[in-house]
Amino acid sequence: MSSMRITQAVGLGGVNNNNDVKAVQTALNKLLKLIPSTKILTVDGRLGSRPENSKTVAAIKLFQSKVVGMIRADGKVDVNGRSHRKINEKLTDFEKLQVAQNMVLSKYFKWSEFACHDSSKTPVPNEYKNNVKILAEQLSVLREKIAKPIHINCGYRTPEHNSKVGGVSSSCHLTAKAADISVKGMTPKEVHKAILDLISEGKIREGGLGLYNTFVHYDIRGTAARWGNK
Ligand SMILES: [Zn+2]
Known part of the structure; x- marks a missing residue:
């Protein structure tokens, strides 16, 4: 998620493939604080008929002179060149900062995914936020192993919602230590097996593991x- 991928050079004299230009525009938009007075770029994958006048090229140049420290900013991002590498370095910093400030939960998960599924979408209470962080860390290990996005069917539950859905009063969902998950392209049995393997390899924490017909509970x-079914 954090690194910017481009297939060919972007900017002045670059090949400027639409998707590559979009990638650069998206990345620079996350790094606007480093290039003050640059306004958010339209992510349209274009540099216009006169690239030298394009806002994207101006932003690349400013990034090169201010952040990369280039004396002659050439307005071009080469694949794996200095500017490309510096953009990725700064994107990683940006992401770490967002995680540190709790603005995002982790690389793969958002706080909102763990909010209660009641009508007001009650967010995870502060006292349980650390539980969600630990849970998300474990699920990130799973995410990398299976290389597929994990859908959080259910994370935190308020006591009211827990009784409504028939959860036991000691449910780990009440303290946001549990998630019911499903993965597109995998059966719950396969997901269950992947978690079991990770636990036995000591790569994720020991805990509760329940196999259901349409999802897997892990806490x-x-x-x-x-x-659950075997
Ligand atoms: Zn559950």
Whole structure:
């Protein structure tokens, strides 16, 4: 998510493939604080008929002189060139800062994905935020192993919502230590197996693991608990 991928050079004298230009525009928009007075760029994948007058090229030049430290900013981002590498370095910093400030939960998950599924979408209470962070870290390991996005069917539950959906009163969902997940392209059994493997390899935390027909429950209670169809 954090790194910018381009297939060919973007900017003055670049090949300027539409998707590459979009990638640069998107990346620079996240780094606007580093290039003050630059306004948010339209992500249209274009530099216009006169690239030398394009706002995107102006932003690339400013980034090169201010951040890369180039004496002659050439307005071009070469694949794996200095500017490209510096953009990626700064994107990583940006992402870490967002995580540190709790603006985003992690590389793969958003806070909103773990909010209660009640009518007011009650967010995870502050006292349980650290649980969600730990849970998301474990799920990120799974995410990387299976190389597929994980859908959070259910994360945190308010006590009211928990009783409404028939959850037990000791449910780990109440403290935001649990997630019911599904993965497109994998059966719950396959997801369940992947989690079991990671636990036995010591790559994710021991906890509760339940196999259901349409999803898998995983929680970070710390001790082993297993249930559901086999
Ligand atoms: Zn559950």
